[in-house]
Amino acid sequence: MSMSTEKPLNQTNKNTIYIPPKRSFSHYVKLLLIVGVVFLLHYWSVRGIEVNPDRISFERTLDFLSRTFPPNWEVTQTVMGAALETLQIAIIGTTGGAILSIPFGFLAASNIVHPTVRVCVRTLLNTIRSIPLILYALFFVVAVGLGPLAGTLATVIYSVGMLGKFYSEAIEAIDPKPVEGILSTGASKLKALRYGIIPQVLPHFIAYTFYRFELNFREATILGLVGAGGIGFYITLYMRSFEYTRLATVTFIILVMVVVIDMLSSYLRKKIT
Amino acid sequence: MTSKKKLIKAEQLEIVYPKRKGSETTPALQDISLTVEEEEFIAVIGKSGAGKTTFLRSLTGFVRPSAGKLVVNDIDVMRTSKKKIYELRRNVATIYQSFNLVERMTALDNALCGRLGYIGNIRGLLGLFPKKDKEFAYRTLVDLGLEDRVHYRVDQLSGGERQRVAIARALVQQPQIVLADEPAASLDISLTKFVLNTLKDLNKQNGLTVLVNLHDIELAKMYATRIIALQRGRIVFDGEPEKLTEDLLEVIYNEYEHGEASKSNE
Numbered sequence: 001m002s003m004s005t006e007k008p009l010n011q012t013n014k015n016t017i018y019i020p021p022k023r024s025f026s027h028y029v030k031l032l033l034i035v036g037v038v039f040l041l042h043y044w045s046v047r048g049i050e051v052n053p054d055r056i057s058f059e060r061t062l063d064f065l066s067r068t069f070p071p072n073w074e075v076t077q078t079v080m081g082a083a084l085e086t087l088q089i090a091i092i093g094t095t096g097g098a099i100l101s102i103p104f105g106f107l108a109a110s111n112i113v114h115p116t117v118r119v120c121v122r123t124l125l126n127t128i129r130s131i132p133l134i135l136y137a138l139f140f141v142v143a144v145g146l147g148p149l150a151g152t153l154a155t156v157i158y159s160v161g162m163l164g165k166f167y168s169e170a171i172e173a174i175d176p177k178p179v180e181g182i183l184s185t186g187a188s189k190l191k192a193l194r195y196g197i198i199p200q201v202l203p204h205f206i207a208y209t210f211y212r213f214e215l216n217f218r219e220a221t222i223l224g225l226v227g228a229g230g231i232g233f234y235i236t237l238y239m240r241s242f243e244y245t246r247l248a249t250v251t252f253i254i255l256v257m258v259v260v261i262d263m264l265s266s267y268l269r270k271k272i273t
Numbered sequence: 274m275t276s277k278k279k280l281i282k283a284e285q286l287e288i289v290y291p292k293r294k295g296s297e298t299t300p301a302l303q304d305i306s307l308t309v310e311e312e313e314f315i316a317v318i319g320k321s322g323a324g325k326t327t328f329l330r331s332l333t334g335f336v337r338p339s340a341g342k343l344v345v346n347d348i349d350v351m352r353t354s355k356k357k358i359y360e361l362r363r364n365v366a367t368i369y370q371s372f373n374l375v376e377r378m379t380a381l382d383n384a385l386c387g388r389l390g391y392i393g394n395i396r397g398l399l400g401l402f403p404k405k406d407k408e409f410a411y412r413t414l415v416d417l418g419l420e421d422r423v424h425y426r427v428d429q430l431s432g433g434e435r436q437r438v439a440i441a442r443a444l445v446q447q448p449q450i451v452l453a454d455e456p457a458a459s460l461d462i463s464l465t466k467f468v469l470n471t472l473k474d475l476n477k478q479n480g481l482t483v484l485v486n487l488h489d490i491e492l493a494k495m496y497a498t499r500i501i502a503l504q505r506g507r508i509v510f511d512g513e514p515e516k517l518t519e520d521l522l523e524v525i526y527n528e529y530e531h532g533e534a535s536k537s538n539e
Contacts, residue, residue: 181373181439184333185446186363186390191397195386199377 064244071248079234079246083253086230089151090217096152097159097216098209104160105167105205112171122165129161133219137228148229155220159212170204171197207269214265221254280450280482281309281332286341288327288506301327303506305341311449314476314483316493316514319503325486328503329452332484333365334358346449363390366443370455372435376428380419380438383427384410387445406445413441417471433464440471451475453485457492469496490522 106112108121136154144150179196187195224232231250238247286305289298302324309315317325330336331343334350343350348361366387374383388406389397396402402410414423417437422430427438436456443451453472457465473496475481487493493500494514502510502517510517 177369177371177373178375180335181367181369181442182375182386182389184335184362184367184369184373185387185442186359186361187386187397188359188389188394190394191389194398195375195378195389199375203377 068244068248070245071252072243072245073249075234075246075249076253079231079250079253082224082231082234083257085148086220086223086232087217087257089148089155089220089223089230090213093152093155093220094159094209094213094216096156097163097212098205100156100160101163101167102205104164105171108164108168109171111174111176122168125161125164128157129165131158133158134222134226137223137226141227146227146229151220151223151228151230154223154228155216158219159216162215163208163212166208167201167205170201170208174200203272207273210265210269210272214262217261218258277310277312279308280311280346281307282342282344283307284342286331286338286343288324288331288336289339300339300506301336302331302338305508307501307508307511309450309482309484311482312476312480314473314496314498315485315501316497316499317484317486317501317503318488318490318493320488322505323503324506325503326454327506329367329454329484329486332450332452333362333367359390363446364448365450365452366446366448368436368439368443368451368453368456370458372439374427374435374438374442377426379424379426380414380430380434380441381407381410381423383438384414384441384445387442390446410441410445413444414438417441432459433461433467436460436464436468440468444475448481450482450484453483455486455488458488465492472496490517 104121104125108118108125110118113121133154136157137151140150140153144153174197178200179192182192182196183189220230220232222232222235224230224234225236227233231254234250235247238244238250283305286302287300288302289300305328317328319325327336331338331350332345338351346361346364348357350358350361353361375386385402385406387410388402391406392402411423414420414437417440419434419437419441422434422438427435430438436459440456451472453468456468456472460468469485469492472481472483472485476483485497494517497514499512500510500514500517501508510521
């Protein structure tokens with residue numbers, strides 16, 4: 001319609017005949033095969049999870065929700081205490097994880113270490129990441145006993161899996177020129193690391209750490225389910241004793257804290273980079 | 274005249290970069306033999322790819338020669354320890370075309386990096402520079418006309434200001450030799466002249482030896498006491514600027530163009 005799209009079209013050779021792309025028979029066979037596999041996969045999954053339309057009842061859901069209302073604010077003080085414990089777990093878990101991730105980050109960066117070392121450290125970080133937080137929590141509950149220490153240690157290890165990888169990627173993305181600039185003054189490699197590499201990666205490290213802190217607070221809310229400290233304990237407690245109005249209070253407090261932490265953290269991240 | 278110290282001695286120097294897949298290995302530098310005495314101001318000319326940068330980087334051990342002999346400041350660059358290389362780089366400062374400064378640090382902190390070769394690892398890592406080093410770096414920046422930019426972060430400075438910070442870092446090293454790799458390529462002509470005048474003054478007043486890569490032959494003639502012309506990794510001229518006659522230049526220029534033309538026709 002507009003002039004800008006019409007003009008170049010007018011300039012093309014009108015005698016050129018349009019030839020559509022050729023699609024072979026095997027192209028359609030492949031397409032059919034993919035559709036078939038995706039369908040079978042979903043059929044198998046739906047069978048497995050026993051989808052029963054009778055059980056998805058609007059009334060029952062409404063009934064449950066009505067029993068959570070109004071939230072019981074009497075437990076606010078108790079729940080807030082546990083919520084702050086979750087926050088403490090997230091703070092120490094993130095800082096601990098960040099500190100541990102620094103050496104891992106350097107050892108997984110291709111421009112710092114030999115490829116063999118890099119592959120080994122990357123594999124280790126991938127392994128750490130592939131295990132869910134709750135399993136680390138279970139392990140530490142056995143190792144150091146019930147309570148927030150177990151949850152904190154679980155968060156530390158779990159954070160290293162992601163932060164180590166992100167840190168190493170930040171290190172790999174640095175500009176090598178300032179590093180040569182520092183080396184050209186006669187500085188040792190260690191000093192070149194301090195003056196050439198650290199100033200370049202530090203803002204990224206801090207931003208990733210804040211992001212990890214947001215995730216850690218959210219994920220730490222479930223640590224209490226296995227006795228690893230924090231607000232999660234009250235989720236299971238009130239759920240099992242059918243005290244849904246108290247559960248609503250817990251949910252509300254988590255919601256508010258997550259929103260506030262996310263806002264603060266993303267504001268700070270923007271400030272840094 | 275005869276008692277002048279020989280700072281750089283190169284004999285039959287050859288540099289071959291490691292072979293890459295699908296490309297032939299042609300030496301970046303070949304058959305380079307020369308001596309540089311103290312207080313010389315040398316311009317290395319030649320078109321890009323002629324080996325100018327490789328030559329400068331080899332002098333401070335950033336590129337390892339594959340054959341020949343290279344002695345800089347009495348240190349055999351090809352067979353020496355890491356520690357000696359650090360010592361060598363401290364005395365042979367480099368100024369880069371793209372400045373190679375740390376963007377997120379201030380001008381002063383960048384200039385102070387010139388002292389890193391003089392202090393221990395612990396002090397260096399903690400940033401504990403002696404007070405006289407800080408004052409020296411500060412004064413150097415002021416002398417280069419950066420008095421109101423000292424505490425600015427480098428990423429807030431203009432190209433000309435950045436190059437002056439880079440010069441300051443080199444001077445703070447208190448070097449005997451300054452290598453400048455196309456120091457003016459990213460600057461306009463007045464800034465270019467400022468940079469070259471600064472180097473020339475240091476050369477005349479402080480006896481600093483200067484080796485500068487330039488692609489501009491007019492500038493080379495204007496500033497240098499000796500010109501070395503490189504072509505495809507070989508020295509094609511080495512002598513006083515006056516001896517680089519119009520005829521000779523014509524030949525070099527034409528040869529450049531021939532080289533260019535035959536390459537693009539391949």
